Amino acid sequence: MQSLNISTAAMRGIQQALDNTSNNLSNLDTPGYKRRVASFSELLSGSMNEQPAVDNQNRNTPAGLRIGSGARLGLTKLDMGQGSIKQTDVPTDVAIEGDGxxxxxxxxxxxxxxxxxxxxxxxxxxxxxxxxxxxxxxxxxxxxxxxxxxxxxxxxxxxxxxxxxxxxxxxxxxxxxxxxxxxxxxxxxxxxxxxxxxxxxxxxxxxxxxxxxxxxxxxxxxxxxxTLRQGALETSNVNMMEEMSQLVNIQRAYQLNSRAIGISDEMMSIANSLRSR
Incomplete structure (x- = not known):
């Protein structure tokens, strides 16, 4: 059952990361747009301490088995990297060079x-x-x-x-x-x-x-x-190659957790069939 909770939580975070990547790609040509980077954090974990006494001998890690609860999308960090400057020669176009x-x-x-x-x-x-x-x-x-x-x-x-x-x-x-x-x-x-x-x-x-x-x-x-530059626009700092690589990683992570849910379901089905006999 714990494996289902872990995979479900991970898939929820992966879906949010996919939405973030999609938003970055959709704003590839938006002037002055700053991409967001998805960052994951670990959920609360527990510890199984009912271990044999012999297990405590010659070990460097804390006693017990650490049981995690999965991960979630903790933060979408704003990337303030400077976008490239595109010359437009329109007098009312203004680009910011630097922060601000x-x-x-x-x-x-x-x-x-x-x-x-x-x-x-x-x-x-x-x-x-x-x-x-x-x-x-x-x-x-x-x-x-x-x-x-x-x-x-x-x-x-x-x-x-x-x-x-x-x-x-x-x-x-x-x-x-x-x-x-x-x-x-x-x-x-x-x-x-x-x-x-x-x-x-x-x-x-x-x-x-x-x-x-x-x-x-x-x-x-x-x-x-x-400083400001008249007659120019700051383009988006979204890198298409980087976002597409991130999209592939997200797809693989989604497939992995989907497969984990399928295996967990099969294991519970086997356990239920054994108990019914």
Whole structure:
């Protein structure tokens, strides 16, 4: 019976690892996507101590037999390795070279159109577009999902009129038609594994409406540990060959545990037939 529990727990974790690998492969061409690596941990184990006394002689291991309970998926660690930089020559495309995330925000409204709150999100996707926003009363840089890029104070960039010549320096200073509109904020997260994914290549920033992001995160552009490159995008850091190798390993592990369940079932069937005689 224990073998069934061990194999069942392992197959459940293997299925989750397969989902993680599938998610990595599906985001192979997503700008700024960071792959996740599945990590397994051992479940609680017991010890069988009712062993003959002679078994305790000349042994270096603890007394008894260790009985495990299988393994589970303990963590999907975020790989923060830098993706390759792809030159696009689009002035609103911005790539981060180094650690850090863009902070983007979006107003959430009720059925009457009144603003309830602002959602703050973190992303590495720098494929911004410029468009007029009624709520901000001007032109903004927004992500494909509609979140607006913010400056180093967490305030959205608002351009009062259509612009043709947008320039973004390595330090994040945004100029449009010769007018400076502020500095882009790029924020470092000390423990990125704790970031909660909310879809659309975004993470929950855990910053309340109106709060300054500098109270929670460090602006890496201000300290000089990261730079921006205009007219380029950071590609996904997913390696297809590595993910396909992982997929083969997952398939073999699934087959092994499936076979173990089949053998355990056969053993219990034999035991039941012996008891019935």
């Amino acid at each position: 995330y863009f902070l983007v925000t979006k107003k959430i409204k009720d059925a009457t159109g009144a603003v309830i709150q602002e959602e703050n999100r973190l992303t590495r996707d720098g494929a911004f577009q410029i468009e007029y926003d009624d709520d901000e009363g001007g032109y903004v840089l927004h992500t494909p999902s509609g979140y607006i890029l913010t400056d180093d104070n967490g305030v959205p960039f608002v351009l009062p009129e259509p612009v043709r010549n947008i320039q973004i320096s390595k330090e994040g200073v945004l100029n449009a038609d010769g007018t400076e509109y502020g500095r882009i904020g790029v924020w470092k997260v000390d423990n990125p594994d704790q970031l909660q994914q909310v879809g659309q290549n975004l993470f929950d920033a855990e910053i309340a409406s109106g709060d300054n992001p500098s109270t929670k995160y460090t602006n890496v552009l201000a300290e000089g540990s990261a």
